[in-house]
Structures are given as C-alpha cells and as structure tokens.
Amino acid sequence: MIYVDYAKRRYDAAIIEIERLKESEFPYAHIREALLQLEDVFRSQRIQLDKLIAKSTPVIAKNACSQSLGYLFTYTPFLGFILRSTNVRNAFELYAPVMRLARRLLGNDTKLLLSSEWDYSPFVYLPTSDLPDCVLIGVPAFESANPLLISLAGHELGHNVWSKCGLGKKFDSQLRSEVLRTIKGPHWIDFQTCFPHATPDNLTTDMFVQQTWLPAHAYAKRQLEEVFCDMMGLRLFAEAYLHAFAYLLSPCIPGERTPLYPSIQTRVDYLLKGSRSIGVSAPAEYAELFDKQSAPSSPVTNLLADIADTAVEVLVDEVCTEAQEIANTKGASMRSPEIIETVLGDLRMVMPGDGTASLADVVNAGWILFHDEDLWKDVPQIQPEQRMSVLHDLILKSCEVAEFRERTRAS
Numbered sequence: 001m002i003y004v005d006y007a008k009r010r011y012d013a014a015i016i017e018i019e020r021l022k023e024s025e026f027p028y029a030h031i032r033e034a035l036l037q038l039e040d041v042f043r044s045q046r047i048q049l050d051k052l053i054a055k056s057t058p059v060i061a062k063n064a065c066s067q068s069l070g071y072l073f074t075y076t077p078f079l080g081f082i083l084r085s086t087n088v089r090n091a092f093e094l095y096a097p098v099m100r101l102a103r104r105l106l107g108n109d110t111k112l113l114l115s116s117e118w119d120y121s122p123f124v125y126l127p128t129s130d131l132p133d134c135v136l137i138g139v140p141a142f143e144s145a146n147p148l149l150i151s152l153a154g155h156e157l158g159h160n161v162w163s164k165c166g167l168g169k170k171f172d173s174q175l176r177s178e179v180l181r182t183i184k185g186p187h188w189i190d191f192q193t194c195f196p197h198a199t200p201d202n203l204t205t206d207m208f209v210q211q212t213w214l215p216a217h218a219y220a221k222r223q224l225e226e227v228f229c230d231m232m233g234l235r236l237f238a239e240a241y242l243h244a245f246a247y248l249l250s251p252c253i254p255g256e257r258t259p260l261y262p263s264i265q266t267r268v269d270y271l272l273k274g275s276r277s278i279g280v281s282a283p284a285e286y287a288e289l290f291d292k293q294s295a296p297s298s299p300v301t302n303l304l305a306d307i308a309d310t311a312v313e314v315l316v317d318e319v320c321t322e323a324q325e326i327a328n329t330k331g332a333s334m335r336s337p338e339i340i341e342t343v344l345g346d347l348r349m350v351m352p353g354d355g356t357a358s359l360a361d362v363v364n365a366g367w368i369l370f371h372d373e374d375l376w377k378d379v380p381q382i383q384p385e386q387r388m389s390v391l392h393d394l395i396l397k398s399c400e401v402a403e404f405r406e407r408t409r410a411s
Contacts, residue, residue, distance in 0.1 A: 004052050007065040010072060011046040014079075018042060021083060027092050030099075030111040034134050035082050038075055041130045045071050078125065081136055085115035091145045093396040096403045097359040098153050101236065102135055105161055105330050109133045114153075116144035121248075124156035126163050135160050147395040148366050150359070151237035151244045158229030161326060167228065168221060171315060175220045178311035180204070183213055187307055194300050219259040219308035226261050227316055231274045231323035238280045238335045240363040242271060243370070250289040257293035259305035262312065264290050274320045335360040343398065344368060350379060350390070353398035355405035362402070366395045 018039045026032045045068045052061050084090075099112040110133050117123070117138035125136040137156045143149050162168060183191050184200050192198055195212040202209050233241040252264040262270065268290050275282045296302040335358065343353040343365035353362055369375050369391055376382045382390055 001052075001056075001058065001061050003065050004049065004061055007068050008046070008049050011042060011049065011068065014042050014072065014076070015039070015046065018079065021079065024083070024086050026086060027090075028095055030113055030134070031082055031085050033111060034078075034113060034131060034136075037131055037134075038078060038082070041071065041075060074128075075130070078131070078136070081113065081115050081117070081125065081138065084117065084138075084141075085113050087116055089116050089141060089144050090114060091147055091150075091396055093399045093403075094147055094150050094359075096406075097399055098137075098150065100406075101153075101332065101359065102157055102160075104332055105157055105327070106135065106164055107133070110135055113137070114139070116141040122149075122152045122156055124159050126160060145392065147392055147399070148240070148363060148370060149244045149247065151233060151240040151363055152248065154233030154236035154241060155229040157236075158232030158323070159225065161232060162225050162228055165326065167319075167322065168225065171224055171319070172221065174315060175224060175311055176217055178314050179213060179217045179220055179307055182307050182310045183216075186310070187303065190303050191307075194303055213304070213307070216304040216307040216311070219305060220311045222260040223262050223308055223312045224315055224319060227267070227270055227312065228319040228323055230267060230271055231278075231320045232327065234271060234274050234280060235278055235323050235327045235334070236332055237360050238278070238364060239282070240335070240360065240367050242275070242280070242282055242286065243367040245271065246286070246289050251291040252293050255294060256296050257305070259296065259301060259308060262309060263293045265292055266309065270316050270320075273316065277317070277320050278324060333358050333360070335364045340365045340368070347391070347394050347398075348375075350376065350382070350394070352394055352401050355398075355401040357398065357402060359399065359402075362395055362398045366391060 018035065021035055022032075022039075048064060049068060052064055095112070095114055098114065099110070102112050103110045113134065113136045115136065115138050118141055119138060120140050122137065122139050124138070125134075127134050135157070137153055139149065139152070180203060183203065188200075191213075195209070197206075198209050198212060203213065204210065230241075230245075233245075237244075249264060257263045261267065265287070268287050272282050272287065274280075296305055339357045339361045343357045343361055346353050347365060347369055353365075357365075370388070375387055376390070
C-alpha cells in the first residue's frame with residue numbers, strides 16, 4: 001500500500017515545516033496559539049496514519065489516507081496565512097483596536113489574526129472546529145500597511161457575526177419564500193421558457209423542478225450575507241467604510257458580475273440606503289464613482305441572478321436593522337464628529353491624536369485629510385509626494401497612543 005507511505009511522508013514534511021514556523025518571531029500571541037493548534041491537528045492525523053498496519057484492508061487504508069489528504073488541502077492555506085501574518089509589511093499598530101472590536105462583537109475568547117495576502121480582495125477564514133474562536137482576516141499585501149482601509153475589516157467581521165448569530169438560518173425561509181414569489185410573479189414567463197417542465201404547482205413538490213430554482217436561493221443567501229456585512233462595516237466605521245469601499249472597488253471589476261454578490265451598483269444603492277438609516281453622510285455623487293457591471297452571459301444564470309436580486313431587495317431594510325441592533329447590543333461605538341474634529345486638529349499639526357479617539361474616529365479623520373488637497377501645503381518639510389505616507393504614519397501612531405492610554409487605564 002504505497003499510498004500509505006505517501007500519506008505519511010506528506011505529513012512528515014508538513015510537521016517539519018510547522019517546526020520551522022515555530023521559530024518565527026510572533027508579533028502577538030494569537031499567531032503562535034493558532035499555529036500550535038494546527039500542529040496538534042497535523043500530528044493527530046499522522047498518528048492515525050501510523051495506526052494503519054499491514055492487515056488493514058485497502059478500503060480502510062484508502063479512506064484514512066483520503067481523509068488525511070483532505071486535511072492538507074484544508075489547512076495548508078492556514079499555515080501560509082500564519083506565516084504572512086508575521087511579515088513586517090503588516091500594520092501591527094492596528095491589531096489591538098481591531099481585536100478589541102472583534103471581541104466586543106464575537107466574545108472575549110475571540111482570537112484575531114491579521115495578514116497581508118496576495119489576493120486583491122480582503123477576505124476572512126471563519127472559525128473551524130480545529131481553530132475555534134479564531135478569526136483570520138486577510139488584506140491585500142500592497143495595502144496592508146494602509147490604515148485607511150482597516151474599515152474593510154468591519155465587513156469581514158460581519159461574516160463572523162452572521163455565522164455566530166445564525167443569521168443565515170434566520171433569514172433562510174424568508175428568502176426561499178421571496179424566491180418562489182418572484183418566480184411565480186414577474187419572472188414566470190422567462191422561468192418557464194428556460195424550464196418548460198416547471199409549473200406553479202410543482203415548484204416545491206417535484207425534486208427535479210426544485211433543482212432548477214435552488215441555485216437562485218443559494219445566490220440570494222450569499223448576496224444577503226454580503227449586504228449584511230456591508231451594513232456592519234457601515235455601522236462600525238461610518239463614512240470611512242464608504243471611502244474604503246470606493247477605493248477598493250470603484251468603478252467596478254471588469255467582466256461579468258458574479259451572482260454571489262449584488263451588482264456593484266446595487267451594493268452602492270444599498271449602502272446609500274443604509275447610510276440614511278444609520279446616520280452616515282455619504283459623499284456627494286458617491287454613486288457616480290461606480291459603473292454598471294455586465295450581466296452573466298448565460299441566460300439561465302442571468303435569470304437566476306435576477307430572481308436572487310429581487311428576493312434580496314425585499315430584506316435589505318431588515319438586515320440593515322439587524323446589523324445596527326447587533327452592534328448596539330454589543331456596545332460597539334460609532335464615530336464621534338466632535339472627537340474627529342479634535343483628531344483632525346492634531347493631524348493637521350503633524351501630531352498623532354491624543355489617544356482618546358476610537359479607531360473609527362481616527363480613520364474617519366484620516367479620510368477627511370486624504371481628500372484635502374491643501375493638506376500640509378504650508379509645511380515645507382513635507383513634500384507633496386510624502387503626504388500620504390506621513391498621513392499613514394500619523395494614523396498608525398495615533399492608534400499606538402490610543403492603545404497605550406487604553407492599557408494605562410486598565411492597569
């Protein structure tokens with residue numbers, strides 16, 4: 001059974017690599033803790049492989065080796081994430097305030113890892129049974145030291161809140177009903193053209209017909225989660241989230257839209273609607289920063305995406321309210337216009353904030369100065385090409401000062 005030997009050697013190589021990673025310098029404890037948890041997973045799988053003996057049947061041996069291979073595919077990216085989280089390109093000054101926010105939303109046992117990733121879009125790994133309470137947020141490597149984009153972490157934390165609060169299950173039946181209502185209503189002629197065997201009566205009774213519209217339900221669930229996460233980012237970081245969203249995604253990603261997200265213009269419409277509900281002042285002509293995305297070229301996919309879009313729109317107000325209520329219940333503060341003005345005064349004097357501002361206050365002040373064309377024009381020591389790097393440094397230093405004050409008050 002040569003495949004058993006292959007499996008053992010794969011794990012031996014992985015464990016050796018973990019031993020090397022353990023020799024790294026860890027800027028905060030949660031990185032090492034996550035690595036040790038993964039080491040336990042890999043060593044446990046290796047022990048299981050050692051239990052395979054010559055008398056083991058091929059079926060048992062192959063199942064064990066397949067399971068061990070699955071673990072490698074699942075957890076190797078986590079090891080890479082852990083390695084990149086130690087890189088000095090990361091803005092470690094942002095770690096403490098983001099962790100504090102994560103724990104406020106998700107509980108005091110939450111462990112946060114921030115990493116620079118070679119993926120342009122920020123993303124999150126949700127906790128697994130082998131990494132319980134671990135939240136892993138990746139940001140684009142060349143923007144990982146840009147503190148103005150940290151508000152996008154509010155969206156990624158929203159995915160964890162969505163999962164932890166069971167919101168997918170909460171809204172599932174409503175989405176299902178809306179999908180079916182939409183099919184039977186405005187989209188019925190197009191739906192029956194694509195699926196001639198469908199009738200209003202057999203949509204939920206014929207399992208083959210069910211398979212025709214279930215993708216629309218799946219699209220709607222993914223879309224609604226993304227809308228909730230946008231609303232959570234908006235609630236936590238206010239105007240700064242809108243600026244970071246536009247910085248990252250305007251005017252739009254070229255090519256066909258994915259049905260797993262609302263179209264970019266629809267997302268912007270929802271953000272503007274949420275801004276009015278939450279009390280956020282959207283920039284003038286914000287929607288004009290974005291272009292229309294191409295529809296899916298497949299008529300069936302396009303139809304199912306349209307059905308999902310229509311179903312999700314009905315629940316946008318409800319998920320916006322849900323995001324606000326969760327953040328309020330958890331005691332997550334909103335940015336303070338008065339404190340932002342104080343921070344602006346400090347930053348304009350080329351000084352970090354005095355440490356009384358929240359992360360949202362500091363980042364919102366940073367975005368105001370980002371758009372200030374006259375910033376530091378009367379400061380000859382700062383050349384025009386240096387202004388953004390100086391601003392980034394001041395924002396990070398403001399976070400350091402705030403963390404120092406926070407720990408001083410706690411001691």
